[in-house]
Structures are given as structure tokens and as C-alpha cells.
Amino acid sequence: MDDRKDLRLTDEGDERLVPLMRELYAAPADGAYWDGLESRVMSLIAAHRMGVVRLQSSLWSVLEKWAAPGLAAAALLFVAAGLFLSRDDEAELRTTYEEVTAPTVVDELPGAVHVVTAPRDGSSEREATFRYVLSH
Amino acid sequence: MTDAARNPDERELVGLALEGDPRGFAGLVRMHQRRAYSVARAIVLTHEDAEDAVQEGFLRAYQALATFDPGKPFGAWLNRIIANAALDLARRKKVRNAEELSDAMPSPFRDPAEDAELRARLQDALAKLPERSRAVIVLHDVEGFTHAEIGEMLGIPGGTARSDLHHARQRLRGLLENLRG
Numbered sequence: 001m002d003d004r005k006d007l008r009l010t011d012e013g014d015e016r017l018v019p020l021m022r023e024l025y026a027a028p029a030d031g032a033y034w035d036g037l038e039s040r041v042m043s044l045i046a047a048h049r050m051g052v053v054r055l056q057s058s059l060w061s062v063l064e065k066w067a068a069p070g071l072a073a074a075a076l077l078f079v080a081a082g083l084f085l086s087r088d089d090e091a092e093l094r095t096t097y098e099e100v101t102a103p104t105v106v107d108e109l110p111g112a113v114h115v116v117t118a119p120r121d122g123s124s125e126r127e128a129t130f131r132y133v134l135s136h
Numbered sequence: 137m138t139d140a141a142r143n144p145d146e147r148e149l150v151g152l153a154l155e156g157d158p159r160g161f162a163g164l165v166r167m168h169q170r171r172a173y174s175v176a177r178a179i180v181l182t183h184e185d186a187e188d189a190v191q192e193g194f195l196r197a198y199q200a201l202a203t204f205d206p207g208k209p210f211g212a213w214l215n216r217i218i219a220n221a222a223l224d225l226a227r228r229k230k231v232r233n234a235e236e237l238s239d240a241m242p243s244p245f246r247d248p249a250e251d252a253e254l255r256a257r258l259q260d261a262l263a264k265l266p267e268r269s270r271a272v273i274v275l276h277d278v279e280g281f282t283h284a285e286i287g288e289m290l291g292i293p294g295g296t297a298r299s300d301l302h303h304a305r306q307r308l309r310g311l312l313e314n315l316r317g
Binding site for chain 1 (some may be wrong): 233278
């Protein structure tokens with residue numbers, strides 16, 4: 001078990017641990033491996049120059065870059081849709097209101113006096129309409 | 137002494153690469169790939185991921201070559217790009233690699249060889265460290281980079297790299313204690 005106690009890192013390093021880490025992280029020693037890696041890198045670059053290949057990570061980074069603007073655009077779209085629907089409702093309400101308050105042809109009897117009640121100070125259009133309806 | 141001064145051909149290779157001659161960049165790859173691998177390997181968890189990070193890093197370097205200042209050392213510039221590629225890859229594959237490693241690693245109690253046991257426990261502890269902590273330990277203790285060089289690679293001040301190293305060692309020590317228990 002003493003050996004296990006040796007498996008510690010000190011600020012000065014560790015005589016037993018560092019060689020183990022060097023072993024774990026050792027680069028391949030075979031020269032052919034490096035020739036192969038160089039070929040793969042150059043093939044990748046050649047393919048990139050011809051526009052044949054993009055690295056998977058490039059796609060991820062593109063998606064990551066688009067994520068924030070995409071969310072912002074979606075939020076704007078949501079707000080715009082909300083405003084549009086809200087205005088649509090308002091327009092519909094106003095149309096209904098005008099249909100109710102507008103004088104009909106039947107009301108326009110010959111000789112009838114068309115009374116228009118102007119809103120007084122502080123009175124709303126709705127109150128004016130109410131008064132108009134009562135006066136008929 | 138700069139890389140360019142140490143490697144008299146490097147400047148020429150950079151010049152060729154900037155002119156679009158593939159032999160220039162191929163020469164730079166040949167010259168720097170071992171160091172690039174060590175930098176990537178210090179950050180990611182597996183040899184295969186280090187290979188991917190090296191390839192991606194070289195491609196990024198190629199794409200950004202026009203922004204490289206030929207008066208500065210190419211190796212330091214490249215190492216930073218490689219480190220960034222490795223950090224990106226490590227973040228993407230963090231969970232998957234942790235699962236693969238824990239499945240692939242032999243249990244300390246199943247392996248009678250003491251070195252294998254210690255290696256497995258160390259590998260387990262290193263895999264549990266955050267990328268930056270693992271990177272500063274390996275880059276410093278295994279690869280022999282200075283705090284300033286590590287800081288430059290990881291985009292942090294040299295002093296931060298030094299304090300990161302101290303904290304990373306403390307954390308690794310704690311993990312090894314836990315594993316020992």
C-alpha cells in the first residue's frame with residue numbers, strides 16, 4: 001500500500017506519477033504514423049480547397065454561431081405575430097363597434113332629424129354611442 | 137529565440153504556404169505535427185480525439201494563414217489554434233468519452249499488475265479533471281511547456297496558468313485520494 005501513497009502530485013512534481021503520465025500521453029513513435037498523419041492533413045486541406053469537405057466541427061461551429069441570431073429572430077417573429085394578432089383583434093372589434101353604432105338605412109326616415117351627440121369633456125366614444133342609442 | 141530563428145526553413149515554408157504552394161504548408165505540417173499532437177493529446181482524452189484535433193487545427197491554421205504575422209513564431213501561433221480545436225472537441229465529446237473510458241478501463245481489482253492498476257487509476261482521475269486543468273498538468277509536467285507558453289496556448293495569462301496548475305494538482309491529488317479510499 002505504500003506504493004499507493006506514492007501516487008500523489010506535489011508542487012514539485014511526482015517521481016512516480018510523471019513517468020506514468022508520460023507513458024499515458026506518449027506520442028506514437030513510428031515514423032510511418034507521422035507520414036500518414038501528414039498525408040491525411042494535406043488531403044483534408046486539398047479537399048477543403050476544392051470545397052469537397054467540411055469538418056464536422058465546422059458545421060457545429062456554424063450552428064453555434066447561428067443559434068443566438070436564430071433565437072433572437074424567433075423571438076422577434078413571436079413578438080411581431082403577437083402585435084399583428086393584437087391589431088387584428090382591435091380592428092375586428094372596431095369594425096363590430098362601427099357596425100353597431102353606424103346608422104342603418106331604416107333609421108334614415110324621410111324628415112327624421114339626425115341627432116349627433118358630441119362627446120362631452122371626459123366622455124368616451126362608447127358613452128357617446130350609448131347616448132346616441134338611447135336618443136333613438 | 138523565435139521558432140523562425142531556430143528553424144531557418146520555417147519562414148520560407150510560411151512564405152510558400154502564403155503564396156498558395158501546397159509544399160509550403162506540407163513542410164509546416166511535417167515540422168510541427170508532433171508538437172501539435174502533444175498539445176492536443178494533453179487536452180482530449182484519447183489518441184483518436186487528439187488526431188482529429190490535430191487535423192482540424194491544421195485546417196483552421198490553413199484557413200487563417202493570411203492573418204499570421206510571418207515575423208512571429210509559427211509554432212506558438214499554431215499551438216494556440218490546435219489547443220482551441222482540442223478544447224472544442226473535448227467539450228463536444230466530454231460525456232461520450234467519459235462513458236467510453238469508464239467502460240474501456242480495466243477495474244483496478246481485476247488487473248493484477250500494479251503498474252496497470254496505477255495507470256488505470258491515474259487515467260480515471262485525469263479523465264475526471266476539467267479540460268483546462270488536465271491540459272495545464274500534462275502540458276507542464278509531461279510536455280515541459282512553461283507557464284507562459286501554456287497561458288499563450290490556452291488564452292490565459294501566464295500567472296493564471298501557474299495558479300491553474302497548482303489547483304489542478306490539488307484536485308488530481310484529491311481524486312487520487314478518493315480512488316485510493
